[in-house]
Amino acid sequence: MIVLGLTGSIGMGKTTTAALFAARGVPVWDADAAVHRLYAPGGAAVAPLAEAFPQAVRDGTVDRAALREAIASDPASLKRVEAIVHPLVAADRAGFLEAADAPIVLLDIPLLFETGFPVDHSIVVTAPPEVQRARVLARGTMTEAAFEDILTRQMPDAEKRARADYVIETTTPEAAAAQVDAILEELRA
Missing domain, CATH: 3.40.50.300 (P-loop containing nucleotide triphosphate hydrolases)
Structure with a gap:
């Protein structure tokens, strides 16, 4: 492949x-679409982000604007967000590559x-x-x-x-x- x-x-x-x-x-695997799935209700990023940034999760979904505000108010928090989200995105991508049956x-x-x-x-x-x-x-x-x-x-x-x-x-x-x-x-x- x-x-x-x-x-x-x-x-x-x-x-x-x-x-x-x-x-x-x-x-095609889309990194941005993967993040949207992870932030949606039931998405794998919702619970860990709710724990780290409770103000950024509403009604079981990540509020991207609220998360941006949290990062803007504390730039060091970007590293915390990345530590949560990047491994989940990597797992999503790995699943796509594993399932892909195309040249x-x-x-x-x-x-x-x-x-x-x-x-x-x-x-x-x-x-x-x-x-x-x-x-x-x-x-x-x-x-x-x-x-x-x-x-x-x-x-x-x-x-x-x-x-x-x-x-x-x-x-x-x-x-x-x-x-x-x-x-x-x-x-x-």
Whole structure:
């Protein structure tokens, strides 16, 4: 099995690109979706986070905004959250890989390079900064200041591109699809 790692900064097109791989029969594991499952009612992160951050759990689910507030008020608490959540995410990913019955799988991991998770080939999605900014702000869920704050905490796009085995430009859906097809054709050959 060939394990691909997909990454890219916020607003670069990871979700759309992962969907292109999925549409071509490649099983996809999404780190963000795994966290959402872990934070949902009955999720494995709810009880340990409720114990560590009782103000961040309401009605049996992790309130992400309240958890962000807790981290903002005590930056050291981020390490505590990571100590709880990261092993659960790793277990979810391991379960996916164990169950996957395909020649190629894709792991959508926003912090692929930062975490150093080993993959056979890394793929970075990219777009010009003005496209990235427009995409993020068009969602209507983030302020310009919050977007800038996220950018300061993420590895720069140029560094990600330099480290990647493959780079997919996501300026148009057609261009991204053609690049996904080319990568899969090369890997299947």
